[in-house]
Amino acid sequence: MAETYARLMLQLSIILESRERLSLEERCEVFLEVFGNILIRDFTASYTRHMANRFINFTTSFNSITKPPYHLNISPLRFRERDILESIFKFWRENDDKTFDILKCWDQRLRKHLGSRYDAIPNVFDWDCSITLHDRKAEQIDTREYSRWRHLGLAFELRQANYNRVNRTLASGRPFKTRTGETNVFWGYWGDIVCSPFICFGIDTEHCHELERKINGKFRYGAATTSEVNVRRMLWQLETHRPCPIRVAAPFLDTNGPDDDDDEKDSTTSDVKTDEASEETNSPANGEDEAQEVTGNKPHPENKTSADKSLEERLDSIPYEPLKPPIPFTVNYLPLNSFTELPRRYRSLLRTDDSELHLNVIYIGCSMAHLLDSSKLKPTKDVCENTGDIETGQSKSQSGLLSLLDWGCEDENVGGNALLIVESVLYMVEIRPAQIEAYVDRVTQMATALGFRPAFKPKPLEDHHLYFVPETLQET
Known part of the structure; x- marks a missing residue:
């Protein structure tokens, strides 16, 4: 459960990031990757390491200078639980993916769960999605994206980029006894391998009925796209304190319909331009990712270091000041x-x-x-x-x-x-x-x-x- 506490800290920090540190699009992508992918981009991995260092500082320090932001209260936690959180954050900031092979962990969990049905994977995944989930009103989940997640652990691939870094935030430690009788803690993946992360944000189309459009009896947009639209809408509303127009939540849709009136377009023009300018500022890194996907090669070490350095410089130069929502809140971390x-x-x-x-x-x-x-x-x-x-x-x-x-x-x-x-x-x-x-x-x-x-x-x-x-x- 301590891993859940740590993940919640990171997710809240992403949601409350300022536009100067992360643009709306970056916040949406980083949040979904951390939330539902076992493999993430270099950009997301760099952000996770940066925040892990920050979490270590205010988790282990009682100095007012390094106190947590307003929305986190960890004072009720015992020293033992603070030590556990510190060990988790130290694990997050490690940069060597060889020490934790999450793909191997995922495959072993899959083999043990399916047993003799492992050889019939395509049919098993198709049945679970098209029969079970669709019968329970989760029809927005596409069978192909569900099967890909069940097989590879990738739910949200929002960019044409390399998703080749381990998402250490999904790892958790468990004590096991060795042959000598000693008890050691080993890191592994014991999370969801059946239900999928699409359930949380990917089956609700209430705020964008265009996502319900069907072609030949099947939804045109799957649960991954629906999740992206819903998360972007919530992040925009949290920042602006106003209802999010469709042209911001789903910029790939034709917004000339009745869902977007002229008043909404006029009131959000400046916000959309600001987002576009922020995305253009980060376009070189995106271009590198797209070029890497086309060539099929791994990122060049120099380019990768430059991209990581650019993000780290941005995060270091701008102090973390969480957004102030219209209704203030505080998450009180209680003992386990x-x-x-x-x-x-x-x-x-x-x-x-x-x-x-x-x-x-x-x-x-x-x-x-x-x-x-x-x-x-x-x-x-x-x-x-x-x-x-x-x-x-x-x-x-x-x-x-x-x-x-x-x-x-x-x-x-x-x-x-x-x-x-x-x-x-x-x-x-x-x-x-x-x-x-x-x-x-x-x-x-x-x-x-x-x-x-x-x-x-x-x-x-x-x-x-x-x-x-x-x-x-x-x-x-």
Whole structure:
């Protein structure tokens, strides 16, 4: 889990990069490569090494000069966890790919997972995508791009460049015993090899219906393109605090349709020109990548060093100042396995009497859903002193997970949107429909025991998330 903490630091840093350090296009490409590729470009590898050095400084230092940016709070972490993060970042900044062969790790995981079906790889991958994922409303994922990711671990190849550097951020360490009985930690890849990274950003076309266009019954644009459009749109909105027009989110589309009115075009002309100027500034490096792809040769050492030096000089000359979103936020890094202690030990971080911030949403991934069964998260019943009966009134609970949410406030804007969101297992290829229904029933039972009820009737084979509201809220 410490590797997840480290990856989140890097992803947030990429998202909040300023335009002076990374252009909109560079942020989009670097984020998607780090997020879903086991192999990345030299540009992305250089950026990762640069940020790893920076993370080491503020993770291990208690000096105010090297304190983390406003959006990261690592003060609750123990020294042991800080040491683990330091070892992870030191592993990231290594430049020798021979010490960690991620392609070999991927192939070994694939062989062990498929077993005797390994020789039938094309058919296995085609079945998992066209039958399982498409039947579960993930039709935007193209069978060919899904098969390529399952086989090679490459999901997002947004440039005609060499993706030949190991993405060390996907590695994680596990302790193993040697033949001599000693316990050593080995780096390997134990991440996803089935579901694909397309699920997160690549199946939602709500903000760009042009991506839903079909040719001969198949989508014209796959999940990789959809992910690029959605991520670019979110990054642009985070920077400008305005809705992103289609001509910025998807510049390759014909934007003369009704989705782009004249007012939007006029208001974003200056922003588009700024992006184009930033991309032209970095065009020499892009040209080198394209030339390398055409010739099929590895990059010349001198050119590669020059490109890395150019990026490093840019990052060193411009200090990292994260973007300021319209709504300020802070990610509090708590000790590992501390979720069940939120209502008690770490309550002060989330609930303070003088705080103007309110907690309205609790989100739980499917891998952590079993923790909802913990007795530490359940509300305690108040017992009447006179009768000894359990009080079943509608008063707000002062303990348990429910007590962390603002649902009993007089202000409807604060207390009327309290939600518990639990990720479903809908897109897990290996999970059968009956198992999905059993999972939904089990999560519903655990949420009910915590004082929640379903916001609407769950549809196990359609809902990718399960939504719950406090039991005492009236249905609308």
